[in-house]
Amino acid sequence: MRIRRFRTPKVALVAATLLFAAAIALPQDDSDRPPWARKPKSSSSPKTSTQPDPNPGVMVNRNNVDSTTNADDPAQRSRIKVSVNLVNVLVSVLDDNNRPAPDLPVEAFQIFEEGVKQKIEVFESETKQPLDIALMIDASLSAHKEISFEQQAAAHFIAQVLRPEDRLAVYSFDESVHEIAAFSENVASLQNAVHRIPAGAGTSIYDALLLGSKALEHRGEDRRRVIILVTDAGETTSRTDFDAARKEAVRANTLLYSIIVRPVKNESGRNTAGEHAIETITDTTGGAIFFPDSGQDLDIIFDRIDRELRTQYRLGYYPNPRGPANTYRTIEVKVLDNYKARHRKTYLTGPQ
Numbered sequence: 001m002r003i004r005r006f007r008t009p010k011v012a013l014v015a016a017t018l019l020f021a022a023a024i025a026l027p028q029d030d031s032d033r034p035p036w037a038r039k040p041k042s043s044s045s046p047k048t049s050t051q052p053d054p055n056p057g058v059m060v061n062r063n064n065v066d067s068t069t070n071a072d073d074p075a076q077r078s079r080i081k082v083s084v085n086l087v088n089v090l091v092s093v094l095d096d097n098n099r100p101a102p103d104l105p106v107e108a109f110q111i112f113e114e115g116v117k118q119k120i121e122v123f124e125s126e127t128k129q130p131l132d133i134a135l136m137i138d139a140s141l142s143a144h145k146e147i148s149f150e151q152q153a154a155a156h157f158i159a160q161v162l163r164p165e166d167r168l169a170v171y172s173f174d175e176s177v178h179e180i181a182a183f184s185e186n187v188a189s190l191q192n193a194v195h196r197i198p199a200g201a202g203t204s205i206y207d208a209l210l211l212g213s214k215a216l217e218h219r220g221e222d223r224r225r226v227i228i229l230v231t232d233a234g235e236t237t238s239r240t241d242f243d244a245a246r247k248e249a250v251r252a253n254t255l256l257y258s259i260i261v262r263p264v265k266n267e268s269g270r271n272t273a274g275e276h277a278i279e280t281i282t283d284t285t286g287g288a289i290f291f292p293d294s295g296q297d298l299d300i301i302f303d304r305i306d307r308e309l310r311t312q313y314r315l316g317y318y319p320n321p322r323g324p325a326n327t328y329r330t331i332e333v334k335v336l337d338n339y340k341a342r343h344r345k346t347y348l349t350g351p352q
Helices: 010-025 074-079 141-161 187-195 205-217 242-251 272-285 295-309
Strands: 050-052 059-061 087-094 109-113 116-118 120-124 131-138 167-173 177-184 224-231 254-260 288-290 313-317 328-335 340-342 346-348
Touching: 087 109, 087 328, 109 120, 109 313, 131 141, 131 205, 141 187, 141 224, 141 295, 167 187, 167 205, 177 187, 177 205, 205 224, 205 242, 205 254, 205 272, 224 295, 242 254, 242 272, 242 346, 254 272, 254 295, 272 288, 288 295, 328 340
Parallel strands: 131 167, 131 224, 224 254, 254 288
Antiparallel strands: 050 059, 087 313, 087 340, 109 116, 109 328, 120 313, 167 177, 328 346
16 A cells, blocks of 8 residues: 655645744833843833933033934934033042041032032042052152151052052152152062162253143043152252243143252252142142151152042042133042042133
């Protein structure tokens, strides 16, 4: 007996396949899924919001995206307008005993530009912005008496202050400015660089501040820029003047900490004009100035700088009204109660 096999026509097979694919393509009802597994429902109207960009200082305004387009579409991302008006201000808050005052709420702060109160848009009670530090040590003959104390204290500071995301560079200056070690997180290499600083002749403090600020300016915008200057303040050989050094420090948003090691305690025997000039620049940037009584005090001073850098507040605001392009604007931060606030006193506006 011959058994007859029935074969499904090819046309019917193709039709069944298409029907199955269409069924898969239909929207699926996921009401029986757990909440975390459900697909988000699309809104009937596009949402707009203004959110900070992960890069501090840059604001991405979603309201400027055409409502008929998808902002997540790579082809449309270029249509998002970016504003760089955010002004960041690092604030060191001290109590009556000049100790850092941490954990204050945002309500304790007020910020003013040109006397006009501003709205605080960004607040960090302990900023996590990494550090870029230019450690600049006076190698002139007049300051060389305390060089061994300076080297020892600086080496200790490097080991204490650096965290994995931080970077530090070592400079020396005499009649010229020398980079002994480039920005690095390698503690041992940086400590060796400090001990390799050679003795020089003149003292070019303004040149050191200008070149240090320029080096920091090329670092990331989302990093804190710090100069630690160790000198006897006996300015003698700079090609740069006071005004140029101060302007560059302001333009680069550099925070200056100055340690004035005075070989002569009597004012009549030392360069007090240089001390006053450094104090003015330091105050403008929001840093601090120290006058150790001896080289042995340097460890204590470096410890204070380290504690302050780790307890700084970060405030950010969008100037209202915005100042004209390329002009200097004054900043004032007030803290409630009896706290003292140190911060940069001015900033340079960018192009419109």
